[in-house]
Amino acid sequence: MSSGGTQNSLRKTLGALKDTTTVSLAKINSDYKELDIAVVRATNHVERPAKEKHIRAIFAAISATRPRADVAYCIHALARRLSKTHNWAVALKTLIVIHRALREVDPTFQEELINYGRSRNHVLNLGHFKDDSSPNAWDYSAWVRSYALFLEERLECFRVLKYDVETEPPRTKDLDTPELLEQLLALQQLLFRVLGCQPQGAAVHNFVIQLALSMLATEGIKIYNAISDGTVNLVDKFFEMQRHDALKALDIYQGAGQQAEKLSEFVEVCKNLDIGRGERFIKIEQPPASFLQAMEEYVREAPRASTIRKDLNVDEKSKVILPMEYKKNSEVKEDCPSSPPPAEPQPKPEPEPEPEPVKVEASVSEPPDLLGLDDPVPAASALDEKNAMALAIVPVGEQPASAGPNLSNGTAGWELALVTAPSSNGSTSSASKLVLFTIFLGIFQLLHQ
Known part of the structure; x- marks a missing residue:
């Protein structure tokens, strides 16, 4: 076998x-x-x-x-x-x-x-x-x-x-x-x-x-x-x-x-x-x-989808767009969360970028404000009233032409002459700057006495 x-x-x-x-x-x-x-x-x-x-x-x-x-x-x-x-x-x-x-x-x-x-x-x-x-x-x-x-x-x-x-x-x-x-x-x-x-x-x-x-x-x-x-x-x-x-x-x-x-x-x-x-x-x-x-x-x-599916797709697209509009117009959404955003209020968010340039200019102009060179004349007159005890400012009409030095308040007569003398070129901006500069010197002298 x-x-x-x-x-x-x-x-x-x-x-x-x-x-x-x-x-x-x-x-x-x-x-x-x-x-x-x-x-x-x-x-x-x-x-x-x-x-x-x-x-x-x-x-x-x-x-x-x-x-x-x-x-x-x-x-x-x-x-x-x-x-x-x-x-x-x-x-x-x-x-x-x-x-x-x-x-x-x-x-x-x-x-x-x-x-x-x-x-x-x-x-x-x-x-x-x-x-x-x-x-x-x-x-x-x-x-x-x-x-x-x-x-x-x-x-x-x-x-x-x-x-x-x-x-x-x-x-x-x-x-x-x-x-x-x-x-x-x-x-x-x-x-x-x-x-x-x-x-x-x-x-x-x-x-x-x-x-x-x-x-x-x-x-x-x-x-x-x-x-x-x-x-x-x-x-x-x-x-x-x-x-x-x-x-x-x-x-x-x-x-x-x-x-x-x-x-x-x-x-x-x-x-x-x-x-x-x-x-x-x-x-x-x-x-x-x-x-x-x-x-x-x-x-x-052949048709790709029924009308019901198309409506669903449209609703889905609207759901995707709504969050983008919410970011652009959040304040309107907080007031009316259930209602869709109208088309007309959309230009309202435009004033929002305006404060940004103001903040930039303010941050740039802060150092010159320490000297007060860019402030207007009314601000300087207000400062003069607050510091009246520091500087004796005599109106131009009351002072004699040949005013001597005033030593009682610690200031020289040439300083007042600079304040009261008219500008050679007639420019109001240069005169205001001289006034502010004189005030700054008076404050500086008082601080060092």
């Missing part, structure tokens, strides 16, 4: 031993021993389909008449079986049990399975699964991963559609635009997962894989029928859509034609394998190029 055959026989022996041990432990330790035994025997290591009686025992445990705790335990048992195995036969047969339960048991099982996946790690997360025991096992493992992705997408599609497209007639022909676009996208993604399950290599001739493939072929046809009904509804609404929705609708319509060709090839492969021969499938032809061109032209000219 060759080494490959020896290893295969050894693997089968070890697998049978594991199944027997698991069943024995379930009989002793499990509170749900009958259910655990049915799960082990329906998903054993034997590389052929499970017996129907074991599968029916599992379905009886997850029916709507059973307590929800029993259903949750059954899901947990199946998830534990998937997470611990590295054998392609055990993983594939477990997925077949779950797939058949989704098709044959009431929808409450799907809801429980979705809730279980939300609270814990997802049951169908087999992205890293592999069985490297043989070259054929590599091909089987690749198909098992694709099959798990389809079942995971099937649950997501059920969550979006709120019904099972396999067991109920499609509802896409009567939907409004938002729901129609959402459901068509979910259905196309599900059909994409179906097409991804086309077997390759050794997986083409495996009998257990062919059993799962027959269920996939029938579901693919029903999924596409739902897409076709929705596409007809989409075309009726297309030329009334806004540009954003029309772009999505055009992508969906083009994708539907591409998936029709791939699904035709997929079904032909299944028929060649004696799978799905009794299924009715009509090959969908591509729409004429003129129609697609008309759709593309409408997308370019």
Whole structure:
């Protein structure tokens, strides 16, 4: 016997031993021993389909008449079986049990399975699964991963559609635009997962894989029928859509034609394998190029937003401008915070920059004010009255022409002569400056006595 055959026989022996041990432990330790035994025997290591009686025992445990705790335990048992195995036969047969339960048991099982996946790690997360025991096992493992992705997408599609497209007639022909676009996208993604399950290599001739493939072929046809009904509804609404929705609708319509060709090839492969021969499938032809061109032209000219959205945009722009006006006219805003600023009071903020040049001139003219050279004559006369005791200022009319020096008040006569003498050039500005200068000297002398 060759080494490959020896290893295969050894693997089968070890697998049978594991199944027997698991069943024995379930009989002793499990509170749900009958259910655990049915799960082990329906998903054993034997590389052929499970017996129907074991599968029916599992379905009886997850029916709507059973307590929800029993259903949750059954899901947990199946998830534990998937997470611990590295054998392609055990993983594939477990997925077949779950797939058949989704098709044959009431929808409450799907809801429980979705809730279980939300609270814990997802049951169908087999992205890293592999069985490297043989070259054929590599091909089987690749198909098992694709099959798990389809079942995971099937649950997501059920969550979006709120019904099972396999067991109920499609509802896409009567939907409004938002729901129609959402459901068509979910259905196309599900059909994409179906097409991804086309077997390759050794997986083409495996009998257990062919059993799962027959269920996939029938579901693919029903999924596409739902897409076709929705596409007809989409075309009726297309030329009334806004540009954003029309772009999505055009992508969906083009994708539907591409998936029709791939699904035709997929079904032909299944028929060649004696799978799905009794299924009715009509090959969908591509729409004429003129129609697609008309759709593309409408997308370019479609309205970008509704009138309601335009009004909202205008309000948003006004909200952006208001803070700028608030900074320019803060006083008006404080008085009337709820009313918009009128257009006429906008010139009022113009006098605000005027105090700034005044402050600059005042700061520049402060040093000359110490000497009083730039003050007007009335300011000098006021200062003379305050300092009358310091300087004896005699009016010009009362003084004689040859007035001598007056030493009684400490001032010289030449100082008074400077004050009373007329200017040679007749300039009033120079005379006022001399008067102020004389006053400054008198104050200086008093301070130093």
